[in-house]
Amino acid sequence: MERLTLARQAYAEIQRRILSGELAAGQRLLPDALANALAISQTPVKEALALLERDGLVTGVDRRASLVRRFTPTDILEIYEARILLELNALATGFHAGRLDADFIAAVERNLAAQAVQYGVGTRESLAEIIALDRSLHAMILEAGGNKVLAGWHHGIQLQLQTAQTYSIANYDIGRSRDEHQRILAALRTGRLEPMQAALRDHLEASRDDLIRRHPDDLPLRRQLA
Incomplete structure (x- = not known):
């Protein structure tokens, strides 16, 4: 039980470092170095890396090291194809089940209002909050679909996309995101x-197109929030 708990803790911390850009795409992940950094043994670290590989955030190289996953334009296209299918299906299912009701719309309004509070702040922390709220907004759509298996797949896709690109204040298009979210709200x-x-x-x-139009040599587009 203790080893399992340590593995989960290691998973959460390594995932955090990948998503924040602290661990760069293509960077080698050495179990011994990670174990020393986390002050635990190598066994839970190796178990955590196996879970991260399962979730598509790292790739296995050999028995001694893994790599933070590099995403190609084809990877991005395939991931977005899956995401579009999942979200449109959840929206339709939620609609027909009557779950896109006044309470759901009010929850979307609260989410967008919380994002709007952060728009003009212009700090690393405010951008991180905007991105977290954006993920939460799309997770709400999957929850409205009422299928926990599909929601779990969607969560994994969201993590992969954040691994492919961690936005900075300079490259996050707040205006486009705000306008498109408002159109979704108006449609609801x-x-x-x-x-x-x-x-x-x-x-x-x-x-998807914002990410794909960048030159393939620029992928993975992972920068620290700065």
Whole structure:
């Protein structure tokens, strides 16, 4: 039980360092070095790395080291294809089940209001909060679908996308994100599925294209929040 707890703690800490950009794409992850940094034995670290490889955040190289995953443009296209399918399906399922109701819309409004508070702050911490709220917004859509298995897949996809690109204040397009989120909210208020799906699809495709249009040599686009 203690080893399992340590493995989970190691997983959470290594994941945090990957998502923040502290561990760069392509960087070797040596179990002994990580164990020393985390002040634990190598066994839970190796178990944590196996879980991170399962989740698509690292790739195995040999028995002695793994690498923080590098994402190609093809990887990004495939990940977004899966994300679009999952989110549009959840939106339709939630709509037909009556879960995109006034309470759901109010929760979306609160999320976007919380993001708006952070827009003008312009700090590393405020951007991290905006990105966390954005992930939460899309997770809400999956929850409305009512399928925990699909929601779990979506969570893994979200982590992979953040590994592919950690935004900085300089490259995060707040205006585009704000406008597209507002269009999604406006579509939800119509009470009609077609405009809801169109607004969500447009948003996801714009996010995908923003990442794909960059030169392949620039991938992975992972920078520290600075």
